[in-house]
Amino acid sequence: MSNKKLLLNLYWHMHQPDYRDLVTGEYVLPWTYLHALKDYSDMAYHLEQNAAARASFNFVPILVEQLQDYAEQSRAGQWRDPLLHLLASPDLDHITDAECQLIVDSCFKAHHEKMLSPFPHYQRLLKLYELVAPIMQNGQFHYLSAQYKADLLVWYHLAWTGESLRRKNKTVQKLMQKGLLFTLEDRQALLGVISETLQNILPRYQALLAKGQIEISTTPYYHPILPLLIDLKSTRDAMPEAPLPQSAAYPDGYTRAVSHVAAAQAFHTQTFGEPAVGMWPAEGAVSHAALSLLAQQGVAWAATGQGVLANSLRKLDLPHEHTRDYLYQPYKITNGQQDIVCFFRDDHLSDKIGFEYSKQYASEAVHDFVQSLENILLHSGDETPVVSVILDGENAWEYYPYNGFYFLQELYQALAGHADIQMTTFSDILTMQQAQQLPPPKLLKDICAGSWVYGTFSTWIGEPAKNRAWDLLCEAKRQYDQHVHALSATAKEKCQQQLALCEGSDWFWWFGDYNNAQSVQSFDQLYRRNLSNLYQLLGLTPPAHLSQPISLGGGDAENAGTMRRGQT
Incomplete structure (x- = not known):
C-alpha cells in the first residue's frame, strides 16, 4: 500500500414523509416512530460505541419535525398516533371495529424472515390470525380477544425495537422473555421505553455532532424534487423520449423550490445550532438550475448519484468509460457567480450495503467492502481517492440479521482501524482543499439533470400514473395560486404547509405497477387525502376524481420497494 490514504465519506440518509393528516393532527402511518425505535436508535448507538469512527447523516427537516412531535406526545402521554394510542388503551375489549381492523392490518407489517419468524410467540399470533381472517372479513371481530390484541400490539413493537435496545434495556428483555399474556402494566412499561427512546433520538445525534x-x-424541507419543481422538462435531459405530464410546468415552481431550501436551512439552524454546510437534494435530484439555487442559498456542497456524473460527462463528450478515472473526486459546478462542490455516490459499494451484504456473514461482507476500498486505492495512481458511499440509513437493516448489528459494528471497527482508510465527512474534504492538502475540485461545466436512481427521474415521472399525480398536483397548485390570497394569515400558513407536503417526492416514488400493491394503496390514499385537504383548507370542494386511485401496484419490487439500486 502507498503512504497516501483513501478518504471515505460514509453518508446515511434518514427520511420519512409527513404521515400526519394536517387537518386532524392524527398520524395516518406509523413509520416515523417505528424507524426511530429501531434504526435511528441503532445507528446512533454504533457511533457512540466507536469514538474513532466518523460518518455523515442527512436528516430531512420534515422527519425531524415529526420526531420532535413524537417526543412531545410522549412527554404529554397523549398519543395522536393510533397504534400507540391503542397500545396505551386500558380497555381493549371495547375498541371499535375500525381499531380492530387497524391492529390486524398494521401489526404484521414487517420483514417476516428477519422480524417475525425468529419469535415463536409472534409466529403463533400470525397463525391464529390466518385461521380467523376469513371470518373477520365479515366484521366478526369478537373472534380476536382483548388479550390477543394486547399481545399482538406488544409483539409488533418488540419486533421494531433496535438491537441495541434488546441488548441493553431490561424492560425489553423481560417482555421478550415473557412472550405472551401481556398485561396493561406490561404495555405501559413498553410505552415507557418507546417514550424514552423517542425523546432521546435527537439529543444523541446532537451530542455526536458536538463531539x-x-x-x-x-434536504429541502418536505423532500421535493427540485429540478422538476423548477422545470418538468428537465426530465428529458437524461430521458429524451420520456412522456411528460399534460401540465406544461409546475406553476411558480422556482419560488416553491427556494421556499423549501430556505425553510430547511432555518429549521436546521434552529435544531442543530447552525446552518447545514451541505445538502442531499431530495432523491439526489440535481440540475444546473437546482444546484445554482442551492449555491445562491449558501449551500457549499451537495451529493448525488454516480449515474448523474456519467451522464454529465457523456453530455460534455468527456471520458466516462472507466469509473476509477472520474468517480473518486469532487467536482465544482458554477453559475458564474456562486460555486457548489458536488460529490457523487459509488453505486456499486452503496448498493452492496443496501442489497447484497444482508445475505452474507458480517465478517465476509466487511472484508469484501474493505477489500474493494483497498483496490480503489491501489489503482488510484498519484491521486487521493475520495469515495462517497451514500444510501438509505433506515430501510436496509430489517433485511439483515439482528438489524445489521454485527455488520455495522464490524464495519466501523475495520474502517476506523485501517491504516490506509480515513473516515471523513464532506465538509472535511472542503476544509482539506481550502488548506491545499487536497487539489481543488475539478470544474464540471454542465450537469445532466437526474437523480441517484439510474441517473434519471424515471422513478418519479414519465410513466402514466406518475404523470397523472403531477397533473393533479399542478391542478391543485393553480387553485392555490388563485384562492390563497383571500385567506387570513393563519389560513394561508396552513395552506402553504399543506401544499409543501403534497410536493414531496415520496408520493411519486410509489406510483407504478412494479410496486407492492399494499404499499401503493396506502401512499396513494394518503396523497389524494393530502390534495383533498389542500382544497378544503382553501375553502373549495375537492374534485370528484380525487376519490379515484391513481395507481394499483401489484408488483414485487426488491426490498418491498422501500429502496432502489443506483444502477439497473
Whole structure:
C-alpha cells in the first residue's frame, strides 16, 4: 500500500414523509416512530460505541419535525398516533371495529424472515390470525380477544425495537422473555421505553455532532424534487423520449423550490445550532438550475448519484468509460457567480450495503467492502481517492440479521482501524482543499439533470400514473395560486404547509405497477387525502376524481420497494 490514504465519506440518509393528516393532527402511518425505535436508535448507538469512527447523516427537516412531535406526545402521554394510542388503551375489549381492523392490518407489517419468524410467540399470533381472517372479513371481530390484541400490539413493537435496545434495556428483555399474556402494566412499561427512546433520538445525534464525530446535512424541507419543481422538462435531459405530464410546468415552481431550501436551512439552524454546510437534494435530484439555487442559498456542497456524473460527462463528450478515472473526486459546478462542490455516490459499494451484504456473514461482507476500498486505492495512481458511499440509513437493516448489528459494528471497527482508510465527512474534504492538502475540485461545466436512481427521474415521472399525480398536483397548485390570497394569515400558513407536503417526492416514488400493491394503496390514499385537504383548507370542494386511485401496484419490487439500486 502507498503512504497516501483513501478518504471515505460514509453518508446515511434518514427520511420519512409527513404521515400526519394536517387537518386532524392524527398520524395516518406509523413509520416515523417505528424507524426511530429501531434504526435511528441503532445507528446512533454504533457511533457512540466507536469514538474513532466518523460518518455523515442527512436528516430531512420534515422527519425531524415529526420526531420532535413524537417526543412531545410522549412527554404529554397523549398519543395522536393510533397504534400507540391503542397500545396505551386500558380497555381493549371495547375498541371499535375500525381499531380492530387497524391492529390486524398494521401489526404484521414487517420483514417476516428477519422480524417475525425468529419469535415463536409472534409466529403463533400470525397463525391464529390466518385461521380467523376469513371470518373477520365479515366484521366478526369478537373472534380476536382483548388479550390477543394486547399481545399482538406488544409483539409488533418488540419486533421494531433496535438491537441495541434488546441488548441493553431490561424492560425489553423481560417482555421478550415473557412472550405472551401481556398485561396493561406490561404495555405501559413498553410505552415507557418507546417514550424514552423517542425523546432521546435527537439529543444523541446532537451530542455526536458536538463531539465532531459526525456531520449532519439537510434536504429541502418536505423532500421535493427540485429540478422538476423548477422545470418538468428537465426530465428529458437524461430521458429524451420520456412522456411528460399534460401540465406544461409546475406553476411558480422556482419560488416553491427556494421556499423549501430556505425553510430547511432555518429549521436546521434552529435544531442543530447552525446552518447545514451541505445538502442531499431530495432523491439526489440535481440540475444546473437546482444546484445554482442551492449555491445562491449558501449551500457549499451537495451529493448525488454516480449515474448523474456519467451522464454529465457523456453530455460534455468527456471520458466516462472507466469509473476509477472520474468517480473518486469532487467536482465544482458554477453559475458564474456562486460555486457548489458536488460529490457523487459509488453505486456499486452503496448498493452492496443496501442489497447484497444482508445475505452474507458480517465478517465476509466487511472484508469484501474493505477489500474493494483497498483496490480503489491501489489503482488510484498519484491521486487521493475520495469515495462517497451514500444510501438509505433506515430501510436496509430489517433485511439483515439482528438489524445489521454485527455488520455495522464490524464495519466501523475495520474502517476506523485501517491504516490506509480515513473516515471523513464532506465538509472535511472542503476544509482539506481550502488548506491545499487536497487539489481543488475539478470544474464540471454542465450537469445532466437526474437523480441517484439510474441517473434519471424515471422513478418519479414519465410513466402514466406518475404523470397523472403531477397533473393533479399542478391542478391543485393553480387553485392555490388563485384562492390563497383571500385567506387570513393563519389560513394561508396552513395552506402553504399543506401544499409543501403534497410536493414531496415520496408520493411519486410509489406510483407504478412494479410496486407492492399494499404499499401503493396506502401512499396513494394518503396523497389524494393530502390534495383533498389542500382544497378544503382553501375553502373549495375537492374534485370528484380525487376519490379515484391513481395507481394499483401489484408488483414485487426488491426490498418491498422501500429502496432502489443506483444502477439497473
